[in-house]
Amino acid sequence: MYSIGQVAEMFGMPISTLRYYDKQGLFPNMERVSGIRKFSETEIEALRVIECLKKAGMEIRDIKQFMDWCKEGPATYPQRKELFETQKAHMEEEITRMNRTLDMLKFKCWYYEQAIRDGNEEKLAAMIPDELPKDIRAIYDSSHEK
Amino acid sequence: MYSIGQVAEMFGMPISTLRYYDKQGLFPNMERVSGIRKFSETEIEALRVIECLKKAGMEIRDIKQFMDWCKEGPATYPQRKELFETQKAHMEEEITRMNRTLDMLKFKCWYYEQAIRDGNEEKLAAMIPDELPKDIRAIYDSSHEK
DNA sequence: ATAATACCTAAACCTAACTTCAGGTCAAGA
DNA sequence: TCTTGACCTGAAGTTAGGTTTAGGTATTAT
Numbered sequence: 001m002y003s004i005g006q007v008a009e010m011f012g013m014p015i016s017t018l019r020y021y022d023k024q025g026l027f028p029n030m031e032r033v034s035g036i037r038k039f040s041e042t043e044i045e046a047l048r049v050i051e052c053l054k055k056a057g058m059e060i061r062d063i064k065q066f067m068d069w070c071k072e073g074p075a076t077y078p079q080r081k082e083l084f085e086t087q088k089a090h091m092e093e094e095i096t097r098m099n100r101t102l103d104m105l106k107f108k109c110w111y112y113e114q115a116i117r118d119g120n121e122e123k124l125a126a127m128i129p130d131e132l133p134k135d136i137r138a139i140y141d142s143s144h145e146k
Numbered sequence: 147m148y149s150i151g152q153v154a155e156m157f158g159m160p161i162s163t164l165r166y167y168d169k170q171g172l173f174p175n176m177e178r179v180s181g182i183r184k185f186s187e188t189e190i191e192a193l194r195v196i197e198c199l200k201k202a203g204m205e206i207r208d209i210k211q212f213m214d215w216c217k218e219g220p221a222t223y224p225q226r227k228e229l230f231e232t233q234k235a236h237m238e239e240e241i242t243r244m245n246r247t248l249d250m251l252k253f254k255c256w257y258y259e260q261a262i263r264d265g266n267e268e269k270l271a272a273m274i275p276d277e278l279p280k281d282i283r284a285i286y287d288s289s290h291e292k
Numbered sequence: 293a294t295a296a297t298a299c300c301t302a303a304a305c306c307t308a309a310c311t312t313c314a315g316g317t318c319a320a321g322a
Numbered sequence: 323t324c325t326t327g328a329c330c331t332g333a334a335g336t337t338a339g340g341t342t343t344a345g346g347t348a349t350t351a352t
Contacts, residue, residue: 005298016341019300024339035347036299055247060339074265081258088251095244098237101201105234112227119220151328162311165330170309181317182329206309297350305342312335321326 002039011047018047025064026050028071056087057094148185157193164193171210172196174217202233203240 008015022030022037027046031038039047046067053063066083069076154161168176168183173192177184185193192213199209212229215222 003298014341015299017339020340035301052247052250055243056251074261077258077262081255081262084251084254084258088248088255091244091248091251095241095248097201098241098244101198102234102237102241104198105202105230105237108230109227109234112223112230115220116223116227149328160311161329163309166310181331293352295350295352298348300347301345303343306340308338310336313333315331317330318328319326320328322324 002044004037004039007039007044007047010044011051021047021050021060024060026060026067028067053087056091058087148190150183150185153185153190153193156190157197167193167196167206170206172206172213174213199233202237204233 002010004015004018008018018037021027027039027043030043031040049066050063053066058066062083066080069080069083148156150161150164154164164183167173173185173189176189177186195212196209199212208229212226215226215229
């Protein structure tokens, strides 16, 4: 059994955040001894889950939903699975999108390297092939003004 | 030359957002005719850049900085390059982190598939090898309570 | 005895990026 | 003429995910 201060220390997060999570219902089983929160292994594990799910971009609302389903028992396995399937699809989409953005950033880095070397952007215009993806061209074109 | 309404239509965004961007200084060269905003090709291009940079997770503040540097001319090439290098590193880190999270989500999907098939989680305990990354074990362990 | 800690609460505050609102200008159409 | 529609402004409201504040309790150290 840990006090809120100990848990905050363990996870390197402010006490206020733990109280906030509790208020949002993320520790539905937490005990109290004369008003004071007692974090058991259950809550420690829940906190690890919370960190994971937050990294997955899940909102507090949805994390609470998950915690509530866990509390309800095996009948909610399908819902829990569905939740993770949705989250997985979302994350895959995000990664795809981010890789596209990364390509653009790489192009921009290359572009400015050339521009610095040449002293101006004009010579570059001729070098940029027309088949660049539209968003990369956009970012290229826009660098023209002034 | 486009009106704010036309641009909003073109980009599928609310007029209020365009006014907000303008107020934040993202269109430093925009003309006005008797108080009314006139979006030229320059602003259209700027808007495409804004969309790209927002996807890269850049804040409005930083996008404004970039727009201002563009206005200042070639002397700011190094700063602009630096901005994109930083953003690129940040995005690469993000992608790495997200792939780890994705692994966890895949595990969770698999896990619940088994749990649903078996009807309970107990049989699974024996199947989970000890060498699982800590965060995956955490999410596994936590599914135990109740 | 008293003062420092560690805990508690409700409620106000914070930031980013918008959105909504209330009130005003101006040109074109019925 | 009058009213509709597109534009303008500053200011207030919104949402998420906390953080800070003000005031209170309970235990421990001096």
